[in-house]
Amino acid sequence: MGYEGEIVAQLLPEFERLNPGIHVDLQQMPVLSAHEKLLTAYAGNSLPDVTPIGNTWIPEFASLNALEPLDDEIAATPGFDVDDFYPNVWDSGVIDGKAYAVPWYVETRLPFYRVDLLHEAGIDKPPTNWGEWRTAMAAVKRKVGSKRYAILLPLNEFEPLLNLAIHDPLLRDGGRYGNFRSAGFKRTLAFYKEIFDNDWAPKVANTAISNVWDEFGNGYYTFYINGPWNIAEFKKRLPASLSNSWMTMPLPGPDGPGASVAGGTSFVVFRTSRHKAAAWKLIAWLSTPAVQARFHGLTGDLPPRRSPWNIPRLANDPYARAYRIQLERAVPTPKVPEWERIATEMRLVGEQVANDRMSVDEAAAELDRRADRILEKRRWMLDQKPATGAQP
Amino acid sequence: MKPSLAGWTFAAPALVVIALFFFLPVIAALALSVTDFDIYALADIGNLRFVAFDNYIGLLQNPLFWKTLGNTLCFVVVGVPLSIAVSLGAAVLLHSKLGRFKGFFRTAFFAPVVTTVVAVAVIWRYLFHTRYGLVNWGLSLVGIDAIDWLGDPHWAMPTIILFAVWKNFGYNMIIFLAGLQSIPEDLYEAARIDGAGLWKQFRHVTLPMLGPVLLLVGILTMSGYFQLFAEPYVMTQGGPLESTKSVLYLMYEEGFKWWNLGNASAVAFLLFVLMTVVTSGLLWFARRKGAE
Numbered sequence: 001m002g003y004e005g006e007i008v009a010q011l012l013p014e015f016e017r018l019n020p021g022i023h024v025d026l027q028q029m030p031v032l033s034a035h036e037k038l039l040t041a042y043a044g045n046s047l048p049d050v051t052p053i054g055n056t057w058i059p060e061f062a063s064l065n066a067l068e069p070l071d072d073e074i075a076a077t078p079g080f081d082v083d084d085f086y087p088n089v090w091d092s093g094v095i096d097g098k099a100y101a102v103p104w105y106v107e108t109r110l111p112f113y114r115v116d117l118l119h120e121a122g123i124d125k126p127p128t129n130w131g132e133w134r135t136a137m138a139a140v141k142r143k144v145g146s147k148r149y150a151i152l153l154p155l156n157e158f159e160p161l162l163n164l165a166i167h168d169p170l171l172r173d174g175g176r177y178g179n180f181r182s183a184g185f186k187r188t189l190a191f192y193k194e195i196f197d198n199d200w201a202p203k204v205a206n207t208a209i210s211n212v213w214d215e216f217g218n219g220y221y222t223f224y225i226n227g228p229w230n231i232a233e234f235k236k237r238l239p240a241s242l243s244n245s246w247m248t249m250p251l252p253g254p255d256g257p258g259a260s261v262a263g264g265t266s267f268v269v270f271r272t273s274r275h276k277a278a279a280w281k282l283i284a285w286l287s288t289p290a291v292q293a294r295f296h297g298l299t300g301d302l303p304p305r306r307s308p309w310n311i312p313r314l315a316n317d318p319y320a321r322a323y324r325i326q327l328e329r330a331v332p333t334p335k336v337p338e339w340e341r342i343a344t345e346m347r348l349v350g351e352q353v354a355n356d357r358m359s360v361d362e363a364a365a366e367l368d369r370r371a372d373r374i375l376e377k378r379r380w381m382l383d384q385k386p387a388t389g390a391q392p
Numbered sequence: 393m394k395p396s397l398a399g400w401t402f403a404a405p406a407l408v409v410i411a412l413f414f415f416l417p418v419i420a421a422l423a424l425s426v427t428d429f430d431i432y433a434l435a436d437i438g439n440l441r442f443v444a445f446d447n448y449i450g451l452l453q454n455p456l457f458w459k460t461l462g463n464t465l466c467f468v469v470v471g472v473p474l475s476i477a478v479s480l481g482a483a484v485l486l487h488s489k490l491g492r493f494k495g496f497f498r499t500a501f502f503a504p505v506v507t508t509v510v511a512v513a514v515i516w517r518y519l520f521h522t523r524y525g526l527v528n529w530g531l532s533l534v535g536i537d538a539i540d541w542l543g544d545p546h547w548a549m550p551t552i553i554l555f556a557v558w559k560n561f562g563y564n565m566i567i568f569l570a571g572l573q574s575i576p577e578d579l580y581e582a583a584r585i586d587g588a589g590l591w592k593q594f595r596h597v598t599l600p601m602l603g604p605v606l607l608l609v610g611i612l613t614m615s616g617y618f619q620l621f622a623e624p625y626v627m628t629q630g631g632p633l634e635s636t637k638s639v640l641y642l643m644y645e646e647g648f649k650w651w652n653l654g655n656a657s658a659v660a661f662l663l664f665v666l667m668t669v670v671t672s673g674l675l676w677f678a679r680r681k682g683a684e
Contacts, residue, residue, distance in 0.1 A: 036648060043434060064435040156631050205631055208522060208543045337431060341650050351633055355545075381432055381439060 002031040004052070004105070004265070007298045008286075015285050022278045042066055049273035050282060052104050052265045055092040060337035061268065067100040068269040073280045074099060080284055084305045088262045092332040101266035102283050103304035105295070107227040108260040108330040109163045109251070110322055111151075112234065116245040117144070117222045126249040130191055133252045137200040140222045151195060151223040152215075154206035155354060158347035159261070160225050163251060164188050165346075166331055167259040171371070175336040176379050178371025180346075181364045187254060189353060189360045196354040203354055213237040216246070225251070227263070231319045232300040248322040250329075262330035264304065302327070338374050345370045425657035434651065447658035456634065457642065457659070461666075463549060464638045468617045471553045475613055476606070478561040483568035484594070498569075502562035509559065513626040516555055517542065542628055545635035552623050552636050559623075560616070564609045571605035572598070607678045611671055618667050639663050 005028035012024045027048065029037055035057060041047045042064060053061065061067050074080055082090060085103060093101025113126060118136060121143040127133035137150035144150070153160040168184030171177065179185065195201045201221070202208075209215055216224055217238045224230075234246060251258040267283045269276055285291060292303040293311045302323055303309065314320055333339050349367050352358040358366065426444055427433075433440040451457045482501050486494055504512065519526050520541035528538045541551045575598065583593045599606075620638040624630055630637035630645075639659060647656030 039431075039434075039651065060431065064431065066435075156629055204543050205628075207517065207628065208540070210518070210521060210524060348634065351631070355633060357633070377428060377430060377432060377439075380441075384439075 002029075002034075004299060004301065005029065007295070010298065011286070011291065011295065015282060018285070019278075019281055022281065024282060045272065047270040047272050049275045050267055050269050050279040052267050053101070055101070055103075055262070055264050055266055056333055056340055058093055058101050058266065058268065059095060059335040059339065062095045062100050063337045066270055066272070068271045068273065068276060069098040069100055070102065070269065070280070070283075071099050073284075074102075077280075077284050080287065081305075084289075084307050086262070086304060086306065086327045086330065088331050089264065089304045089327065092262055092264075092335075093266045093268075095335055101268045102287055103264055103266045104286065105299070105301035106262065106264035106304045106327060106330075107229070107302065108262060108264075108323065108326050109159055109225050109227055110260060110326050111223045111225050111249050111251060112216065112230060112246060113224070113249060114216070114219060114222045114245055115247050116242075117219055121222075126247070127252050128250070129252050129256050129258075130254050134194070137195065137223070138198065141198065141200050144219065144222075146199070148219060149202050149221045150200040151225075152204075152209065152212070152221040153192070153195065153201045153225070153354075154209070155203060155351045156205035156207065156347070158343045158350075161188075161192055161346060161350045162333070162343055163225060163260045164192060164258070166261050166333070167253055169334075170342075171334040171336065171375075174382070175334055176375060176382065178342070178368040178375070180367035180371065184254075186360055186364050189350070189363060191254075192350060193353050193360060197356070201354075217242055228302045228320070228323050229300060231317075235319075248319050250322050250326045257325075257329060259329050259331050260326055262327075262332045336375070336378060338378060341374055342371050345374070421657045421660060424654050425661055427654045428652075429654040429657075431651045443654070447655050448662070451655070451658055451662060456637075457639075457662075459634060460637045460639045460642045463634075463636060464618060464620055464640075466549060467553060467556070467620050467638065468614060470550075471556055471617050472610070472613050474553065475557045475561050475617070476564060476609060478557055479564035479609070480568050480602075482561060482565045483572055484598070486565070486569060487572040498566075501565055504559045505562040507559075509622045510626050512559060513555070513623070517627060520551055543632055545633045548628055548632055548636045552620075552627060555627065556617070556620070556623050560613075564613060567605060567609055568602065571602045575601045603678075603681075607674070610674060614674065615667055615671060618663065618670075 005026070009026055009028075012026060016022060016024060035054070038047070038051065038053065038057075038061070042061075047066065058067070074082060082099075086106065089103050089106050090099075093099055093103065111126075117140060118124075118126070121136070121139040123136045123139055127136045140150040165185055165188040168182055168188070169179050170185065172179040172182075196203055206212070209220075212224065212226075213230075213233055214237070215221065216234070231248070235243075238246065251260045253259060267286070269279045269283070273279055286295070287305070289303075289305055289307040292305060293308040293314075295301065296303055296308065296311075296314060302320065303314075309315060309324055314324075333343070336342075346367060349358065349363045349370070353360065353363045425447055426442060428441045428443050428447070485491060486498055486501075491497070518524070520528075522528060522538055522540045522543060525541070527541065532538065539547055541547050579597050579601070580593055583597050588596065619640050621640040621644065624636040624638060624641060625644075628636045630641050640663065643656045643659040643663070646652045646659060
C-alpha cells in the first residue's frame with residue numbers, strides 16, 4: 001500500500017531469485033482507498049493472496065472470516081521468533097488467541113518538539129508526565145504570545161486524543177459497551193479540554209495548516225504529536241539552521257510515561273488464497289531481521305522486531321530513540337470491527353469539547369451512548385453464538 | 393401488427409434498460425433499507441436482521457441527520473437562487489450587444505464547470521487560507537480582520553456555497569444564453585417603442601420568455617444542489633463541527649465508510665422523498681404560473 005508498495009517492489013526480485021517457482025504479482029493500492037477496495041474485493045470474491053493491511057482493520061476482516069490463521073506456519077518456520085516482536089504490536093494481529101497477522105512495520109505517535117523554544121521558555125528537560133507537560137505548555141504559551149501556540153492537535157484527526165486516552169480501556173465487557181464514562185477517560189478529556197481552554201493549542205483542523213513542517217519550523221507550535229515517518233520529513237524539510245533545534249520524546253502520561261497506540265501495518269493471508277504456502281514464504285522472508293533492516297533503510301519505517309533495531313543506523317538515530325522506548329509501551333486499540341467508527345465519534349465529540357459546546361461529563365455520556373448504539377449489532381452477534389468463538 | 397404492439401416493441405429496449413438499471417436497484421435499495429445490512433451480514437447472510445422501519449425511525453431521531461438536513465437545505469435555499477441569479481446575470485451580460493470579447497468571457501465563465509472539483513478545491517483552500525490566503529490579504533487591505541473561512545463553523549457553509557456557485561454557474565449560463573438568443577428581437581423593439589426602459593424590458597420581456605428555461609434550470613440546479621457532496625468532501629471533510637456535512641455525505645459515511653448499507657439506503661430514500669416533494673412543488677408552482 002502507498003509508498004511502501006512502491007518500495008517493496010525493489011526487494012521482491014531478490015525473493016523471487018531465492019525462491020524459484022514463486023512469482024510475486026505486485027499490485028499497488030493508494031492507502032486512502034485501500035479499505036474500500038479490499039471490502040469490495042471481499043464482496044466480489046477477488047481478494048489477493050497476501051496484503052499488508054492497517055492493524056485496525058484486522059478485527060474487521062477476521063470477523064468477515066476472510067483471514068487465514070497463521071499459527072501453524074509460524075510454529076513451522078525456523079528462526080521466526082515471535083518473542084522478538086514488540087509484544088503489543090504482535091498482539092494487534094492476535095484475535096481470540098489466533099494469530100492472523102504478522103506486523104510489517106510499526107508506528108506509534110509521540111511528540112516532536114522544538115528544543116530551542118522550550119529552552120527559551122525556561123524548560124530544559126522534555127516533560128514526562130501531564131503535570132510537567134502542563135507547566136511546559138503554559139510556559140511556551142507565555143513566551144510565544146497570542147499568535148502562536150504550544151501544541152498542535154488537529155481537530156479533524158482522532159489520533160491525538162486517542163493516543164492520550166489509550167492508557168485506559170475504552171470499551172468494556174469484551175467490547176460490548178463503551179467505557180468513556182470511566183474516571184480515566186474523563187481525566188484525559190479534561191486534559192484535552194484544558195489544552196484548548198488555555199489556548200495552548202489552536203482550534204483548527206489540519207486542513208488549516210497548509211504545511212505542518214514549515215509551521216513547526218516557524219514555531220507556530222512547539223509540540224506536534226505524530227508518527228515516525230515525520231522524522232525523515234522533518235530532516236528533509238526543516239532549514240539547516242534548525243537541524244539541532246528539534247527532537248522526539250516519549251509520550252507523557254497522566255502520572256508518568258504514557259501509553260500510545262500500537263499502529264502500523266501487518267501482513268495477512270486471505271482464506272480464499274490458492275497460494276498460501278508461497279504467501280507465507282513471502283511474509284516470512286520480509287519479516288527476517290536482515291530484510292526488515294533493509295526495508296527501514298529504504299523507507300524509514302520502523303521495524304516491529306527488536307533485533308533490527310540494533311543496526312547502527314537505527315541504534316544511533318537520536319530521533320528514533322524515543323520511538324524505541326515508546327514502542328515498549330504501545331498498546332493496540334480495542335479489537336472490534338466497529339473501532340474506527342467509535343474513534344471517529346470520539347474525534348467529533350472531542351471537537352465539540354474543544355469548542356466548548358459540551359462539558360467533559362456530557363461528552364463522556366454522549367460518547368458512551370454513541371458507542372453503545374454502534375456496538376448494538378455486535379452485542380446481538382455475541383449473544384447469538386456464545387460458544388463458537390468465531391467472532392472476535 | 394397492432395399499432396400498440398409496435399409501440400411497445402420499439403419502446404421495449406429502453407424499458408428493459410430502465411427496469412434493469414433503475415427500477416431494480418431502487419427496489420433492492422428499498423429492501424435493504426428495512427434491514428440492518430452491514431459488515432456482519434456481508435460475512436454471513438444469516439446475520440441479517442429485518443428491522444422494518446427502525447432505520448427510518450432511528451434517522452429521524454438522530455440529531456446528526458437533522459443537522460445534515462439543515463445544512464443541505466441551507467445550501468439549497470441560498471445556493472440555488474444565487475447560482476441562477478449569477479448565471480442569468482452573466483448570460484444577460486454576454487448577450488448584450490455592447491459586450492466585447494464575448495468568446496473569451498464565455499469560455500472563461502464556463503471553464504470552472506469543466507475543471508475537476510478536487511484540483512479547484514486545492515486552489516480555493518489556499519485562496520481562503522486564514523493566514524496566508526489571498527482573500528484575507530485583500531480584506532486586510534481594506535481593514536477587515538482575517539476570517540477563518542473554512543475553519544469557523546459559521547463561515548464554512550457560506551464559503552462552500554460560494555465555491556459551488558462559482559464552480560457551477562457557467563453551465564446554467566450557457567442554457568440561459570441559448571434561451572436569450574431565441575427571444576425574437578422585435579419584442580424588445582416593440583417594448584422600446586412603448587417606452588420600456590432596460591429594467592422593464594428585462595422584467596416583462598426577457599423573464600417571461602425565459603420561463604420554461606428558468607423552470608428547467610431551476611429543477612436541474614435544485615436536484616443537483618440537494619446532492620451536495622464533492623465540495624465539502626474535498627474542502628472540509630464535513631467539518632468544522634459538522635457544519636458542512638450534507639445528507640449525501642452522511643449517506644456516504646454510513647454506506648461506504650462504515651458499511652451500514654441498510655441505514656445508508658434509508659438516508660437515500662428520505663433524500664429521494666424530499667427531492668421529489670420539492671421538485672413536484674416547483675412544477676406545480678410553475679404550472680399555476682403557466683410557465684409550462
